[in-house]
């Protein structure tokens with residue numbers, strides 16, 4: 001791809017999350033003018049919604065390099081690289097200062113929810129001359145709809161604001177909409193501002209990822225403090241070994257430690273686990289919510305529900321653009337084989353850049369969590385490398401654009417020493433460059449853990465010769 005842009009129009013960045021703001025920093029560094037359209041009343045609205053959560057990757061992987069350079073030049077104090085920040089600390093100590101730099105602040109429009117993108121004078125069908133037409137971005141604001149022109153679009157709108165519904169089939173469960181005020185999607189601050197909502201209540205949590213585990217452990221702490229708080233965990237499958245992770249032998253240290261705490265919770269009888277329960281409907285009764293599964297099983301007397309069932313990208317805004325997404329992950333098409341959770345048990349993905357992120361619509365890129373679609377294993381550091389490559393391509397610096405590398409060690413990004421453990425624990429198979437046979441590694445990792453053994457690169461296996469490790473593991 002040649003340099004496709006004249007610089008008279010801005011490059012639009014949709015979403016001022018960590019990846020969108022990093023894209024803006026790269027644009028500034030390469031002499032572009034970014035126009036940043038953010039739906040929320042402040043930057044990083046999604047991280048803000050779970051600001052109480054301590055992340056599992058340390059600062060050194062959460063700050064984009066070019067953004068860091070701009071901040072340091074403005075007198076910023078860099079945080080301790082090994083420390084694990086909360087989401088709120090990322091917002092306060094990194095993203096807000098970054099967005100406040102004059103070169104970014106000048107183009108930042110808060111309260112601008114993008115509702116549609118097209119090309120000026122070109123509907124989706126029309127081809128000739130298309131790639132030279134500017135993009136038109138329509139945004140909903142408090143003052144009504146506004147339109148902006150841009151020479152290219154970097155869509156970093158994430159997925160978090162579009163949570164998956166409770167229904168196992170991907171549609172809202174029957175009755176779900178009517179009970180909306182009793183359901184929290186995501187990770188409510190159970191021990192903080194939402195404490196009264198959950199104290200002494202029967203709370204059903206559904207989901208099998210980091211968010212569900214985090215909410216269950218917070219509820220367990222609340223239950224120790226407030227008698228009568230009850231935890232009910234509903235999962236669609238029956239895969240306890242994978243759910244509880246590999247314990248101390250888990251290649252993902254944070255997951256292993258979370259899993260061990262959950263397992264202990266279950267064994268203590270304080271966690272009521274319903275396996276193979278696929279939610280079909282919800283109904284309000286005098287004694288609380290009755291949750292029914294598709295086999296006819298029911299759980300009665302629920303006061304509150306926490307839905308941690310993942311999220312999906314907003315594909316509606318690009319309806320008028322020529323985009324090519326994977327049919328089921330809804331990720332950018334070429335990324336799908338690398339991140340399909342049907343195949344991958346962990347967060348490894350080969351470094352990738354503008355070529356994998358490109359769409360038939362010349363000059364439009366989905367980056368960040370949105371580029372992964374419904375796949376849950378996105379990491380900020382991956383997004384920073386994505387936008388470095390994309391912006392280099394927009395600038396016509398194809399040497400830099402094609403020199404894609406994710407500078408994470410295979411161990412380290414999931415190191416944790418505060419969130420779930422008192423001592424630092426290194427881990428592998430999460431976020432670092434995938435070993436050359438990344439699929440083999442991930443499958444071997446999952447299978448080994450299901451049999452109660454160590455996965456690839458596990459802390460329990462550091463002294464094994466590479467040849468003695470499971471197939472595909474570096």
Ligand SMILES: Cc1cc2nc3c(=O)[nH]c(=O)nc-3n(C[C@H](O)[C@H](O)[C@H](O)COP(=O)(O)OP(=O)(O)OC[C@H]3O[C@@H](n4cnc5c(N)ncnc54)[C@H](O)[C@@H]3O)c2cc1C
Nearest residue numbers: 015017018019039045055056057114157158368369379380
């Ligand atoms: C509980 C939890 C813990 C996590 N821990 C880690 C971790 O330790 N390490 C790690 O690397 N990653 C972690 N992640 C993943 C991390 O949140 C994502 O990697 C990161 O937020 C993705 O950044 P993003 O900029 O792509 O999207 P987001 O952070 O989701 O930002 C998207 C932005 O776009 C805005 N937006 C949405 N729609 C529109 C629209 N239509 N118009 C305009 N603006 C819009 C949103 O308001 C938001 O500000 C965690 C996620 C969760 C949920």
